[in-house]
Amino acid sequence: xxxxxxxxxxxxxxxxxxxxxxxxxxxxxxxxxxxxxxxxxxxxxxxxxxxxxxxxxxxxxxxxxxxxxxxxxxxxxxxxxxxxxxxxxxxxxxx
Numbered sequence: 638x639x640x641x642x643x644x645x646x647x648x649x650x651x652x653x654x655x656x657x658x659x660x661x662x663x664x665x666x667x668x669x670x671x672x673x674x675x676x677x678x679x680x681x682x683x684x685x686x687x688x689x690x691x692x693x694x695x696x697x698x699x700x701x702x703x704x705x706x707x708x709x710x711x712x713x714x715x716x717x718x719x720x721x722x723x724x725x726x727x728x729x730x731x732x
Contacts, residue, residue: 638718640717640721641714641717641718641721642714644692644713644717644721645710645713645714645717647692648686648692648696648709648713648717649706649709649710649713651692651693651696652696652699652700652706652709652713653706655696655697655699655700655701656700656706659697659700659701675702678698678699678702679698679699679702679704679712681695681698682694682695682697682698682699682702682704682712683695683699683712683716685698686712686713686716686717686720687716687717687719687720687723688720689720689724695716699712
């Protein structure tokens with residue numbers, strides 16, 4: 638739980654940066670009009686945060702999709718918790 642909370646703090650700083658600085662510069666008209674992309678961006682962001690890949694790409698997907706801050710905090714905590722738990726389980730079973 639503590640690891641997930643620390644990850645959420647770091648992720649929230651990056652999410653705020655992406656949402657305020659990067660997202661306004663992107664052509665969001667295509668993102669907001671296409672219902673498939675509006676649905677897929679947050680899911681891809683969640684999957685990337687869960688994976689051992691760097692979180693920045695997932696945070697970018699969540700930031701440009703217009704995810705609200707409170708939803709982001711909940712998604713980020715759950716994704717980081719699941720990712721840390723899965724990593725510990727894999728290492729425990731292998732070694």
